[in-house]
Amino acid sequence: MALRFGCNTLYPHGRLPREETAFDLAAHRESLALIRSCGFDGCEFSHYQHLKPEEQTALRATCAELGLMPSSAHSWVPLPGAVANVAVALPRLHASLEGAARLGVSVMVLHSAGGEAEDRRNALGQTLRDLAPAAAKAGITLAIENCSSRADLEFLIATVDALALPAVGFNIDTGHAVLHGMTPAEAIRLMGHRLATTHLQDNFGKRDDHLPPGKGTIDWVATRDALLEVRYQGMFMVEISDCPPEREPLPREDTQAAHDFLHKLFGIRA
Ligand SMILES: [Zn+2]
Numbered sequence: 001m002a003l004r005f006g007c008n009t010l011y012p013h014g015r016l017p018r019e020e021t022a023f024d025l026a027a028h029r030e031s032l033a034l035i036r037s038c039g040f041d042g043c044e045f046s047h048y049q050h051l052k053p054e055e056q057t058a059l060r061a062t063c064a065e066l067g068l069m070p071s072s073a074h075s076w077v078p079l080p081g082a083v084a085n086v087a088v089a090l091p092r093l094h095a096s097l098e099g100a101a102r103l104g105v106s107v108m109v110l111h112s113a114g115g116e117a118e119d120r121r122n123a124l125g126q127t128l129r130d131l132a133p134a135a136a137k138a139g140i141t142l143a144i145e146n147c148s149s150r151a152d153l154e155f156l157i158a159t160v161d162a163l164a165l166p167a168v169g170f171n172i173d174t175g176h177a178v179l180h181g182m183t184p185a186e187a188i189r190l191m192g193h194r195l196a197t198t199h200l201q202d203n204f205g206k207r208d209d210h211l212p213p214g215k216g217t218i219d220w221v222a223t224r225d226a227l228l229e230v231r232y233q234g235m236f237m238v239e240i241s242d243c244p245p246e247r248e249p250l251p252r253e254d255t256q257a258a259h260d261f262l263h264k265l266f267g268i269r270a
Pocket of ligand 1: 145173199239
């Protein structure tokens with residue numbers, strides 16, 4: 001199977017204004033056209049939840065027109081870390097899932113809130129037993145992102161494995177891995193066959209910079225080798241930011257740099 005590469009929707013006008021609604025339908029369309037023009041095959045929707053349902057459906061059509069695969073959507077509603085928060089979180093998570101389905105993606109990325117272990121395990125169980133069947137029905141895999149330590153990731157993997165639910169996997173965020181004392185390759189091997197998508201992003205081991213791969217100090221050859229070793233079949237998704245450190249954002253330059261670096265890394269000629 002041909003390798004496929006994707007990039008998250010970055011605010012095409014530079015830094016995303018404080019009010020997320022500025023990233024409207026027109027700005028999303030510009031962002032998708034930019035991603036496609038840089039040579040990417042697919043996209044992740046980073047900020048989609050404020051869009052109207054008909055706008056989310058329209059973006060799916062825009063992707064089809066551009067020949068861009070809508071691959072994933074990033075929900076900003078975390079999986080609750082305490083049973084007391086499940087009732088509030090569930091309707092919001094279902095709304096995120098419905099939006100993701102309208103966009104036509106096959107993966108929804110989720111963070112997982114921390115908590116006391118037993119309470120958190122129960123909260124994850126209650127939430128995922130409710131959400132995962134709905135996701136499976138919509139053809140969407142839930143991908144839990146590594147946002148903390150190796151112990152946290154091992155806890156999440158053990159919890160998910162014990163639940164044995166359909167449509168639940170993981171998302172490797174390479175930048176988060178190094179900030180929490182792991183190499184991306186270690187985190188990828190821990191996730192193994194559960195790996196559903198990626199957030200390929202770089203930093204210097206100090207801050208969560210979300211730089212294009214190759215612009216920081218992550219070992220990308222080792223990261224690539226781990227992805228190939230676990231036989232990852234999904235899209236190689238980049239997650240860069242609209243607020244790079246100590247400079248103005250450069251949406252086109254950063255998107256193109258990410259694309260060109262990954263193609264070279266995987267030995268694909270332009
Ligand atoms: Zn991420």
